[in-house]
Amino acid sequence: MIKRFLYTLILLFALITFFFTKDLWIAAKQLGKPSDYAYVIALQAGLIGGTLMWFQYVLGIRAFISLFTKDILGVLDVHKNIGIYGMLVVFLHPLLIILFYLSNGINLLIPKFDTTFNLSVRVGSVAFFFFLTIWLTSALLRNRLGFRAWKILHFMSYLIFPLVFIHGLKIGFTIRYTNFTAIWLFYGITFGLLTLYRIIFQFGFKKHKYEIKEIIDEANGIKRIVLKPIENFITNVIPGQFAYI
Template identity: 25%
Template sequence: MWTWYASRGAGLVASILLTGTLLLGIAGTARAGTVRWPRFVLARLHRNLSLLAVAFVAAHVLTAVLDGYVDIRWADLVVPFAAAYEPFWLGLGALALDLLAAVVVTSLLRARLGLRTWRAVHLAAYACWPLTVVHGLGIGGADSATGWVLAVTLGCVATVVAGLVWRARVWASATAGSTP
């Protein structure tokens, strides 16, 4: 029974950490920084928060497989939409895990990859995040409709939308300032 709670708790914490990681990535692409929070500090925080998020994702998937309530096989974690249990919702999680693994592997190999290749794969994080949110809402059942869980999820969505709107405004003002 502890694995059921651990899986859901780790999944929710991972969602919050992935949200923070995405927001710091958005700030990095906007070259945000202040005297108190220079860009290198934001970049380091982005990296460390992403490592913590990966650890919680690993705890989430490990406890989901170990939990005997439903039959989730190891292959179900990486092969999207092939699970016997909730194939669509679990498939979204598997797809997000595959994208996250690609981002992690290319980040570890960044020095050996070209910047263009690394950046192209790293953009998968923009697809990974909504997949995790929808996965959590769909597979969570009654848990995801619980008031505080729904509030946390909607808070994550609202902050990412605000971050993307802010980034679009920064991009638009930079583009408008560079035209003759």
């Protein structure tokens, strides 16, 4: 149930982005040039990609998600699928933007830092590098990396959305010149608040304190750990589900 709800919600947010680009699609159709279509698709991919990044970050905060649902496994499954498959949309944005500007005699692959536009392009490039690193290590190399190495690399996810947010706010055509600005600001503000919540949680907020009473060997390599609640003990636990202590 939760997975269907989340996929529907994500699809709805993705479809909403088309409302803010409809005039650009009409203009591209009237002009009829492939480069104009490439530009509009790039903008669309940027909006959808930013939306997916926001959803993936939010759904990855287990302490926050657990306030609304007990089906953490279902939420994490959606989180994983967004990261592996949904993020393929993100690749379209830089690819088509580069092709569009090349058709107009501008090579964005050459690093420049002399204008706000060029600086913002570099910010987006850094965000894409971080994103690509996490995507490759999570989607393709996850089983080859140890958990600790993967976890350290995954910390880059904290930097990706702020960089994407700044990139879009500075030079994103749709974000700057349509009412999508409000949605983009909502993404940024909620990201900041949830990051603060995540930091506070790491310092013990809403955590459950237990002590280990006994460790029992059930079978070869399998142990049963008996815990005793000390403070803020867990209630209404679904068998087989996650519990954060």
